[in-house]
Amino acid sequence: MSLEHYRVPDPGYKDYVRPYPSTWWLRSRPYFFFMVRELTSVFVLIFTLHLLSGVIALSRGETSWNAWVTLASASRTLLPGGIITLCFVLYHSVTWFIAGAAVTPLEIGEFKVTVPMFVLGNMGLVVVAAAIIGYFTLGG
């Protein structure tokens, strides 16, 4: 028997959603940091689109690639954006690994991997990844 037999029938009315103000996340510190975590996705989105624009420029030939490099380098207007983006992206990494530690509690024999150990271990991976990216960016 398939799962289809257990489907809940459509009740024929919409679920009631209790009205709440859109500023609910300003009420408490944990709510606020939850919203900061969710908003890291804005920076992930913007920066990924920046990388995508570079890939598109490279695929269109030398002229458009050089134009992209000129736009992306030595541009002091992009720099504050880069620094803010780094803060949010690092916040995404740390919170992602905290969630990861909760989802996959690790035990090696008697030894329990705590949340700080899990996060630090993965941040080590972030550093290694950054070193590899730097190696290839600078001409490895």
Add this chain to the structure above:
Amino acid sequence: MAAPRSEPFWWLLFSAGGMLSAIFLPGHVIFQGIAMPMGWIPAQASSYARMHALLSHPIAKLYLFALISLSLFHAAHRLKHTVLDLGLQAGGFLAFAFYGFAILCTAVAGYAIASI
């Protein structure tokens, strides 16, 4: 509110993109988002010939495609839920807009990366 039946599929892409962006994006932001605007990357390192050769490698292509596409699905899913949490009860439209954008960008990225 009941989650749509497609939720596990989008959550899988969200999760994969969250992992990839958590590990690889900080390095890219440091080098392409800060070092480049600072002018710390030597011109010959970003020359067309070198970057074209580097990104012609199948592993580099696969890496960039996965990183760009999955990071966008991650951001799309999280942004959709953020907008819902802020009180805009328009799940269907938001899903169409955000996932649609990620699918469109995936197609563009795939085409661009394949033609490098």
